[in-house]
Amino acid sequence: MLKDMKELFKEQWEHHNLIFRMAKFEVKGMYQIHYLGSIWQFINPIIQVGIYFVVFGIGLRGGRPIDGDIPFLLWLLMGLIPWFFISPTMVQGSNSIYQKVNLVSKMNFPVSLLPTIRIVGNSFQFLALLVVLFIITLLYGIFPSVQLLQLPYYLLSMYMFLFAFTIWSSTIATLIRDYQNLLQSMMRMILYLSPILWDPMGDRVPDWLGNILKLNPFYYIIEGIRSSFLGGDWFFEDPIYLLYFWTLTFIMLYFGSRMHFRFRKDFVDYL
Amino acid sequence: MAKVEFKNVSKVYDMYAKQSDKLLDLLSIRSKKSTKQFWALRDISFEVNDGETIGIVGLNGSGKSTISNILAQVIQPSSGEVTINGVTSLIAISAGLNNNLNGYENIDLKCMMHGLTVEEIEAVKPSIIDFADIGEHINQPVKNYSSGMRSRLGFAIAVHTDPDILIIDEALSVGDSTFANKCLLKMEEFKQQGKTIFFISHSAKQMKTFCDRVLWVHYGRLKNFGAKKRVLGNYVEFTEWFDQLSEEEKKKYKQNMLRKQYTVQEKTKRKQADKKNKWTAFGHLAMFIPLLVLGALIVLGY
Incomplete structure (x- = not known):
């Protein structure tokens, strides 16, 4: 039953060197034509953080901190920095097979690496921003607690979810092109349904609404990363939520790998 | 043992009147x-056979590129059997280079995708640059x-990635005659090394000097396959x-073909789903039960 899934992981593992080398070239190719080069990897997020801070932090919240003592800007950064990684990776990862299959099908190179290469390629920026976030947290006078130890767990959750999602999604996006447009609109919507720009656990939001929003897997990831930095709950303190997240990821991976191997040979015919 | 064998190979494309028909067919719910x-x-x-050089000729749209894509395993045949004993490399006009990267980096990237190690790439790089001969560019x-x-x-x-079956799809028609000659020399070298080469071209002249046997495809069918002299003769005659x-007769002939x-x-009526299929479908649905239960618990605030 798990044959496809095993095969999928085997391919990734056997080619892990290739994945990293290809990812490096992807990033290089993306920024080489710009005069400011890879500085754009930082300029883009800074501009966006600035806008969201003015609109949501100052405009809507009047600069009030979250939960009484967490500065809004810091709280916002902890949501936006993962989001700047998650959102483009999901969109580009889904598009990766459609975009590149023509190139790679002529070579002995498994197609399933394409979404992974995107994930790894975007990780360089993300990990750099994560270090910046860590420094900013220190500058705010918030020092790491034991809970920082669970950051690797939440990063692993995020990567597993992205991997499962892009395998599933890249297959659909190749077969049905409309899906890519739908996904782009959905991502814009999910930004507002995740605890990134506003706090769904604040007192103005009824409990039932907050609970429904928790079904969104990004809620799990982003709140988890925040709790690692700010010393919140441990990840095993909410086993039901943990199980929910991993069941969802598993289902995506299961159907994703099945579909991927079912259609792999026909991808070129669908271009 | 034959190096490459095609057995009753066909490639069929469904022609859909509407894009939505394609989707319905994909989900197999079309009425x-x-x-x-x-x-x-x-x-x-x-x-x-091993070490042969085969020319493939035919008019535009006769299926030459479809054959080369099947040989390169880019597309799968709809029916029939293809046996290929070796590693193939397709050289087509659309070289598939990354436009934003420079020549060096593209060499790295493409060799990497062909499965060469870092050391191997460093070893062949000078000879690739020398062969491409594009100077400062x-x-x-x-x-x-x-x-x-x-x-x-x-x-x-492509020629430096050491394939043992080469498929050259009209790649030589772009370069000038100096480069074409250089390529033909390289091909000759490959031939000496006993590599199998498929050579797709409109130019009967290049084929005459270079190929052992010629395959003529005509509107999707194999019209002629054999000694180059005979097949090329027939083709030129045709x-x-x-x-x-x-013009009128040409049009009529084409339409007819x-x-x-x-x-x-x-x-065909869909076969009744056998029991095994039913069970897998049931198993798949069952996977969602824990997800729904957990989701309901979360919404209810457990």
Whole structure:
């Protein structure tokens, strides 16, 4: 039953060197034509953080901190920095097979690496921003607690979810092109349904609404990363939520790998 | 043992009137009875031995590129059997280089994708650069290249990845005669090394000097396969006959031939889902039960 899934992981593992080398070239190719080069990897997020801070932090919240003592800007950064990684990776990862299959099908190179290469390629920026976030947290006078130890767990959750999602999604996006447009609109919507720009656990939001929003897997990831930095709950303190997240990821991976191997040979015919 | 063997190979494309029909077919829920089909290749069988050089000729749209794509395993045949004993490398005009990267980086990237290690790439790099012969441009992004330079670089990389079956799909028609000669010399070298080569071209002249046997595809069917002298003779005879036809007759001939490539496929009734299938479907649905239960618990605030 798990044959496809095993095969999928085997391919990734056997080619892990290739994945990293290809990812490096992807990033290089993306920024080489710009005069400011890879500085754009930082300029883009800074501009966006600035806008969201003015609109949501100052405009809507009047600069009030979250939960009484967490500065809004810091709280916002902890949501936006993962989001700047998650959102483009999901969109580009889904598009990766459609975009590149023509190139790679002529070579002995498994197609399933394409979404992974995107994930790894975007990780360089993300990990750099994560270090910046860590420094900013220190500058705010918030020092790491034991809970920082669970950051690797939440990063692993995020990567597993992205991997499962892009395998599933890249297959659909190749077969049905409309899906890519739908996904782009959905991502814009999910930004507002995740605890990134506003706090769904604040007192103005009824409990039932907050609970429904928790079904969104990004809620799990982003709140988890925040709790690692700010010393919140441990990840095993909410086993039901943990199980929910991993069941969802598993289902995506299961159907994703099945579909991927079912259609792999026909991808070129669908271009 | 044959190096490459095609056994009754066909490639059929469904012709959909609407884009939505394609989707419905994909989900196999279409109610419409029949589909129009186009036979890009029909019932092609041939055998090629190790070390042979095979020319493939035919008019535009006769299925040459479909054969080369099947040989390179880019596409799968719809029916029939393809046996390929070795590693193939397809050299086509669309070299597939990354436009934003420069020549060096593209060499790295493409060799990497062909499965070469870092050391191997460093070892072949000078000879690739030398063969492509594009001078200072090697430091420039590929988007600044002329089309000739691009195909030269693509060709240079492809021949240095050490394939044992080469498929050359009209790649030589872009370069100037100096480069074409250089490529032919390289091909000659490959031939000496006993590699199998498929050579797709309109130019009967290049083929005459270079190929052992020639395969003529004509509107999706194998018209002729055998000694180059005989097949090329027939082919040249045919093109001469075809060229002297009036425009009207040419059109009529083409339409007539194309009509034979279209068929209407009656949709066969779907076989009743066997028990095993039913159980897997049931198992798949069962996987969602824990998710729904957990989701409900979260919404209810457990």
